[in-house]
Amino acid sequence: AQSVSQHNHHVILSEAASLELGCNYSYGGTVNLFWYVQYPGQHLQLLLKYFSGDPLVKGIKGFEAEFIKSKFSFNLRKPSVQWSDTAEYFCAVNFMEYGNKLVFGAGTILRVKS
Amino acid sequence: DGGITQSPKYLFRKEGQNVTLSCEQNLNHDAMYWYRQDPGQGLRLIYYSQIVNDFQKGDIAEGYSVSREKKESFPLTVTSAQKNPTAFYLCASSGTSGDFPTDTQYFGPGTRLTVL
Numbered sequence: 001a002q003s004v005s006q007h008n009h010h011v012i013l014s015e016a017a018s019l020e021l022g023c024n025y026s027y028g029g030t031v032n033l034f035w036y037v038q039y040p041g042q043h044l045q046l047l048l049k050y051f052s053g054d055p056l057v058k059g060i061k062g063f064e065a066e067f068i069k070s071k072f073s074f075n076l077r078k079p080s081v082q083w084s085d086t087a088e089y090f091c092a093v094n095f096m097e098y099g100n101k102l103v104f105g106a107g108t109i110l111r112v113k114s
Numbered sequence: 115d116g117g118i119t120q121s122p123k124y125l126f127r128k129e130g131q132n133v134t135l136s137c138e139q140n141l142n143h144d145a146m147y148w149y150r151q152d153p154g155q156g157l158r159l160i161y162y163s164q165i166v167n168d169f170q171k172g173d174i175a176e177g178y179s180v181s182r183e184k185k186e187s188f189p190l191t192v193t194s195a196q197k198n199p200t201a202f203y204l205c206a207s208s209g210t211s212g213d214f215p216t217d218t219q220y221f222g223p224g225t226r227l228t229v230l
Contacts, residue, residue, distance in 0.1 A: 044221040090156060104156035
């Protein structure tokens with residue numbers, strides 16, 4: 001079965017620290033890749049997405065992610081986090097050849113200390 | 115004001131009762147989805163619908179049922195057969211591209227169901 005793995009369930013950082021959240025998926029075919037964020041008490045919202053083209057994708061609020069096809073990875077990065085980045089982050093993969101279902105990782109809870 | 119609405123925000127039911135969660139969208143999206151979110155497990159797909167009057171089971175459909183009589187509405191019924199119904203339920207919708215929706219999914223605010 002297709003699966004998505006997020007390596008860290010909880011991450012605690014100080015403000016201005018750099019962030020990298022890992023995401024790997026279990027399949028080598030055509031995929032669309034997403035990072036969603038859920039701020040406390042708010043809707044799940046799209047951070048960034050990759051469908052094709054430049055594997056380095058820039059999203060909102062200074063986030064970016066790099067698709068490395070050979071590693072089946074789509075890691076999320078931010079050079080300098082802020083307290084307001086405290087949230088839960090979900091990686092999601094659309095496995096195009098298996099019914100186009102969106103499969104989510106378990107999520108990473110990020111807490112940024114001010 | 116476009117978006118997805120889910121009601122109610124919090125719902126309490128006694129064990130053995132069926133309960134229906136509402137999801138409405140005014141984004142003119144063809145596809146709609148229901149997910150269940152549990153701590154440490156991410157979101158798991160319950161049911162999805164690509165067009166009106168059609169829907170498919172997701173990964174954890176047992177104990178749930180849906181209908182799609184109108185494009186803008188996709189209600190989810192949690193039946194008494196669902197063994198562990200207490201969870202946070204999220205509805206989403208997306209536009210279509212080709213034969214199957216591949217565009218971005220947009221999410222509603224969710225309904226937290228507690229079965230006592």
